[in-house]
Amino acid sequence: MSNRVERLRASLEEPLLVSDATNVRYLTSFESSNAALLVEPDRVRLFADFRYAEGARRVAGVEFEETKRALYADLATRLRGRIGFEPEALSYAHWRALADAGLELVPRSGLVERLRAVKDESELEALRRASEITSEAYARLAEERFVGRTERELAWRMDVLLRELGGHDLGFPTHLNAGPNSAQAHALSGDRPIGPGETVIVDASAAIDGYCSDCTRTFATGPLPDDLARAYEVCLAGQLAGLEAVRAGAAARDVDAAARDRIAADACAEIKAGMTGVEADAIARNVITEGRYGDAFGHGLGHGVGLLVHEAPVLRPESADVLEVGNVVTVEPGVYLSGRGGIRIEDLVVVTDDGPEVLTPFTKGLVTVR
Numbered sequence: 494m495s496n497r498v499e500r501l502r503a504s505l506e507e508p509l510l511v512s513d514a515t516n517v518r519y520l521t522s523f524e525s526s527n528a529a530l531l532v533e534p535d536r537v538r539l540f541a542d543f544r545y546a547e548g549a550r551r552v553a554g555v556e557f558e559e560t561k562r563a564l565y566a567d568l569a570t571r572l573r574g575r576i577g578f579e580p581e582a583l584s585y586a587h588w589r590a591l592a593d594a595g596l597e598l599v600p601r602s603g604l605v606e607r608l609r610a611v612k613d614e615s616e617l618e619a620l621r622r623a624s625e626i627t628s629e630a631y632a633r634l635a636e637e638r639f640v641g642r643t644e645r646e647l648a649w650r651m652d653v654l655l656r657e658l659g660g661h662d663l664g665f666p667t668h669l670n671a672g673p674n675s676a677q678a679h680a681l682s683g684d685r686p687i688g689p690g691e692t693v694i695v696d697a698s699a700a701i702d703g704y705c706s707d708c709t710r711t712f713a714t715g716p717l718p719d720d721l722a723r724a725y726e727v728c729l730a731g732q733l734a735g736l737e738a739v740r741a742g743a744a745a746r747d748v749d750a751a752a753r754d755r756i757a758a759d760a761c762a763e764i765k766a767g768m769t770g771v772e773a774d775a776i777a778r779n780v781i782t783e784g785r786y787g788d789a790f791g792h793g794l795g796h797g798v799g800l801l802v803h804e805a806p807v808l809r810p811e812s813a814d815v816l817e818v819g820n821v822v823t824v825e826p827g828v829y830l831s832g833r834g835g836i837r838i839e840d841l842v843v844v845t846d847d848g849p850e851v852l853t854p855f856t857k858g859l860v861t862v863r
Contacts, residue, residue: 495554497608501532504604507575508533510568513582515800516605518703523552527564530555531572540568569594577601603805610797610805611819617843619704620798620821623660624841624852626699627706630654631855639714639862640689644669644682648695655699664698664705664802671714675835678792678827689715692725692834693862698802705802707823708853709839713861721836724828725859728836731756731826732857735794735808739824739842739849745812749794752826753810756790795823798841820844821852 497520501509511517511530518524520532521539528541528549539555542562549557560567565587573596578588580600592598612620633654639647648669655663670680672691687693696709711725735752793809798821806814808822816822825839838857842849 507577509577512579565590606805619702623699623701623706626658626660627708628855639687643684648682660699662700664700668696670694676829703800707798707841709837711836721834725836727759728828732838735824741818741846743816745808745814749808752794790827816844
């Protein structure tokens with residue numbers, strides 16, 4: 494904890510009031526729904542109400558102050574002077590309570606989040622364990638019967654497997670969509686029975702010590718129509734191109750482009766050959782200037798993962814992030830054919846100087862299930 498606080502102090506121009514619960518946990522290992530942390534040049538004060546007082550008193554390296562349940566109204570009577578705050582985490586009502594008490598409040602965005610983006614070895618170990626559990630859960634899910642079961646039933650089964658294999662928690666409930674529903678990038682699992690000859694997208698996450706895995710695989714329930722089979726090949730080629738581009742010093746938008754351009758190039762080649770299907774239905778519909786093709790998939794290529802499933806850095810066309818050693822990011826392109834089906838393939842990787850360390854080893858070859 495002290496090293497993280499010292500790294501944070503190096504970026505501060507004034508004391509920082511940390512309101513985001515995940516950031517409080519990152520800096521202190523303390524979990525609470527009603528706590529705040531004030532990082533000052535010579536001390537760290539942790540504030541929480543009676544419900545959390547016993548645990549807060551055990552936190553090393555902080556001075557604990559028990560507050561009333563109305564935390565920020567109480568802080569307004571305790572704090573003075575110029576204080577930085579997290580504008581994404583502090584509500585207007587709480588900001589108003591502090592401002593009305595005469596505090597000079599300075600918005601400071603992303604200070605702790607930038608630290609969280611570079612994982613230390615203990616964090617990486619938790620992420621590796623969570624990813625190992627997730628990969629094993631996929632292997633066991635592939636042995637299950639898919640056809641005839643509902644999306645919701647099979648998603649629940651994956652959640653059970655993640656816990657049975659040692660997950661402390663779920664990073665998020667499993668998203669599982671089949672057939673036409675799999676053409677929606679983030680649909681909720683429903684009561685539609687899974688049929689034969691369909692794609693089934695499974696997006697799952699286990700958590701160890703609060704750190705989340707994130708992995709997506711697409712299964713086939715029997716032989717696929719030609720356009721969906723080709724879509725799988727195109728998506729996988731794009732995913733491998735994205736992985737190859739992941740390394741320290743790479744611009745996040747360039748990593749996104751590596752996957753996006755590969756998928757678009759494959760689509761363009763097929764169009765020139767007079768083919769229809771994946772290229773017409775999903776990729777080449779967005780023609781832009783100079784004969785280039787627009788979004789091959791409508792979402793970003795990936796995002797950081799840690800205590801939250803979505804955190805910095807982000808791999809998107811508009812991202813200004815640059816990858817660093819110790820970042821942990823997803824690489825997850827998709828190809829979605831409206832009304833037909835979809836494919837998404839996602840690995841969780843650690844950024845190194847030499848390329849990605851892939852944490853999710855379950856096969857990316859198309860697995861046919863029963």
